[in-house]
Amino acid sequence: MKRALYLLLLIFVLVGCKSSRIVDQVQIIHAMGYDWKNGTYTGTAIYPTFKQGPMTKPDILTTESSTTYDLIPRLSSKSALPIEEGQMRLVLFGKAFAKKGITEIVHSLARNNKVGSHLQLAVAKGDAEELLRITAKTTLSDTLYLSNLVEQNIREMNLPNTNLHIFLYNYFGKGRDPFLPYFEKKGNFVKLEGLALFKDGHYVGRIDLRQSFLVKMLLDETKNGVYQLPISKEKQKGRVLLENLYATSKYSLKKGKKPVIDIRIHIRASIRDYPIWLDLPNKESFALIRHQMEKQLNKDISKLIRQFQTKEIDPLGIGDFVRSYTRHWNEKSFYKQYKKLTIRPHVKVDIVQTGIGE
Amino acid sequence: MSIFSFFFKRKPNNPKTLAQLLQKLKQSSDFATLEFDINGHDFSIAYFDSLVDPKLLQQQVLCHLQRDVSNYTTFSVRDLQQIIPVQRIEITSDVQTIETKLLKGFALIRFKNDERSWALINLANENLGLRQNNDSENEFSVVGPKVGFVENIGTNLHLLRRQINTPNLVFRELTIGTMSKTKVVIAYIDGIIDEQTLETVIQRVNEIEFDIVFDTSIIDQLLSDNSSSPFPSFVSTERVDRVVYALVGGQVAILADGSPYVITGPSTLFDFFTSPEDYYLPWVLGSFFRLIRMFGVMFSILASPVYVAVLTYHYEMIPKDLLGPIIFSRSNVPFPPTLEVLFLEITIELLREAGARLPTKVAQTLGIVGGIVIGQASVEAALTSNILLIIVSLAALASFTTPIFKMSNTIRFIRFPIILFASFWGGVGIAFAICLLLIHLGRLKSFGNPYLVPLYPLRVKDFADSFIRSSYPFTAKRPSYLRPQTFWRYDPNKAKKKKDIDE
Secondary structure: OHHHHHHHHHHHHHHHHOOOOOHHHOEEOOEEEEEEEOOEEEEEEEEEOOOOOOOOOEEEEEEEEOOOOOHHHHHHOOOOOOEEOOOOOEEEEEHHHHHHOOHHHHHHHHHOOOOOOOOEEEEEOOOHHHHHHHHOOOOOOOOOHHHHHHHHHHHHOOOOOOOHHHHHHHHHOOOOOOEEEEEEEEOOEEEEEEEEEEEOOEEEEEEOHHHHHHHHHHHOOEOOOEEEEEEEEOOEEEEEEEEEEEEEEEEEEEOOOOOEEEEEEEEEEEEEEOOOOOOOOOHHHHHHHHHHHHHHHHHHHHHHHHHHHHHOOOOOOHHHHHHOOOOOOOHHHHHHOHHHOEEEEEEEEEEEEOOOOO | OOOOHHHHHOOOOOOOOHHHHHHHHOOOOOEEEEEEEEOOEEEEEEEEOOOEOHHHHHHHHHHHHHHHHHHOOOOOHHHHHHHOOOOOOEEEOOHHHHHHHHHOOEEEEEEOOOOOOEEEEEOEOOOOOOOOOOEOOOOOOOOOOOEEOOOOHHHHHHHHHHHOOOOOEEEEEEEEOOOOOEEEEEEEEOOOOOHHHHHHHHHHHHOOOOOOOOOHHHHHHHHOOOOOOOOOOOEEEOEHHHHHHHHHHOOEEEEEOOOOOEEEEOOOHHHHHOOHHHHHOOHHHHHHHHHHHHHHHHHHHHHHHHHHHHHHOOHHHOOHHHHHHHHHHHOOOOOOHHHHHHHHHHHHHHHHHHHHHOOHHHHHHHHHHHHHHHHHHHHHOOOOOHHHHHHHHHHHHHHOOOOOHHHHHHHHHHHHHHHHHHHHHHHHHHHHHHHHHHHHHHHOEEOOEEOOOOOOOOOHHHHHEOOOEOOHHHOOEOOHHHOOOOOEOOOHHHHHOOOOOOO
């Protein structure tokens, strides 16, 4: 009985020690942008205010500092409510910032227990602040616009699966390099323009959205994505739109003095759009365009891998793959010969459907 | 033993002789004594006017005495049985017995020529003042019998005996209550019941020390293994089928005169969430509704604490599409989530309490006034958020799905400590509170039987009728935790056999 009384007393005394963050009494940031301009860092936070209704116009806070650490604390000095990053869905890096290195932010995010691993990271051509301001404009009017855009493109289109978790895996994992979605400002809109490639936490280049489909296919089995291919038949030239239904990739390693990596890619696809002169239900033209598609895809993939090899980056995780087959794998010695490594793609296309009707 | 000690120690001054007894009883105006002198046979009848059925007295006793006694030259107490058509006329010379029996509605007949033995005739009016209507009103089921127990124990025993047609059904009668002398019956099926359990029950019932037994729920509390637990130790029901099912499964039923509720035990936690309807519906549906009920209980206990914890401490885990509606609906509420929840929960408790106390017709109006007007108004006045209003009313609704009223009260009660835990320590607090709850449940016992069985201790084979209600070929075995003397209720192989038309 006495013990119970003490417990009760403790409960009432310790109530003062609680650190509550009541949901409507904090400033929830939905997206954060980092820029490097004229020798200072700029932080831009985009946050919603729900005073008039569940959906309202996004607001923007910006601040400058000489380090990245105190950007969020500095934002607090401009806000009526404490800033909380627990609902953050997107971190956008300006290109200049990304070139300078995102290591500090990534380490900070990796240790932050408030942010979830579904957080999206992305790179903006130009300033992150400018892009966030565009999304905050009335036409779009959504604090989650960019993160939704990324998620939609991962789910339905050409963007390979990315989020903080995958980024950190690629970043810290041996034998692989991270990549992020790449945005560009197009007039009054923000457009996804492919993938930004990183090496040791620095931006080193990008590939376009068409190539990012190839990356998506090479990384994992996927069930979506579209790819345009040129075809020709008896002097007639045109393009077909291939819609991926289910693609798998399988890597195999031939060891030896000159190791060879074979990538077998199997695409079950549907031809969504094709020129009228192409008589598709016809068996011959079927085989023809299949052949042409396979050839073209092989060429494109080879070119993409060539590009990675000249930049000495490994977003596909080939080093990691070789590591899994090699005892005493050494990162340094592998990447010394990475440039000269033979990587051969073998694409097989199965056309599952071409739409209904004759 | 404080200032009341004299009250317990005072020796009852029982009347020693019949004359003293009669003297004492005559203080009441409803105690009647009729004197007769028919043909030299000098006798008198004494009884309580308020307990005796006047029709019986006139037709069975007075009529025959007045007409037939004169035919006899010598007439003694022992000859009464020959002329009075009432069963079991008792001849006694014990004053104590006479006192108890008179108070139960017996009539005392004594002859002047025999001052040592007297006759007691049962003329008690069993049904006077008791309701005749025995619909089970509080535990309703759409399918199945609607017969319920009533206040009259004779009727209740009849209902049981009619359904369990075996000589093994045993009724053991005891008397409890120093003042009410209530007839309490322990019912069990011999050959199924575990001897040890039965001994425990009889011993505990015998040890009860109380003045007036108003209802079996008092016996329930006095018998309970842990009287300070909010959880009821025994199922108490007014449905006949529930009690019969319990008896057949190897449990004991305790009935008391004047109470339409029957206690069955030893009970487990699952017993409180099974409804007779589970057994009347096909097993797929029965299981589904049982699972819904259990989900309802979990929801009812956890919904508002989780709301408090998430909104106060863990805004990170709110889904992004829900964030806007939650913040918007809370933006004008001046209270922290804890007070907001307590305000609404207490409002609902008040509504329920008021609805239960008021007459039925007023209660309906009150439900509408409370539910719609107060709910709507408090949202419009920005005292609570409308999301919370939905959560709290759903939780209240879910708590009413529990078939046993006592358990549904418990569920409504244990929500409040969990809300406090959630408001002090957030999600950790809820986990902590649930742990405490589980520890408490794990320690609880009902007539010495574990309360959480078959979950703890784990009895895998007894899961056939726990979360899901398996089909009848699989429920042929009685639950092993009751340690029944015979395990099989019926032959499962015969129950499984399909009798086709060409057989």
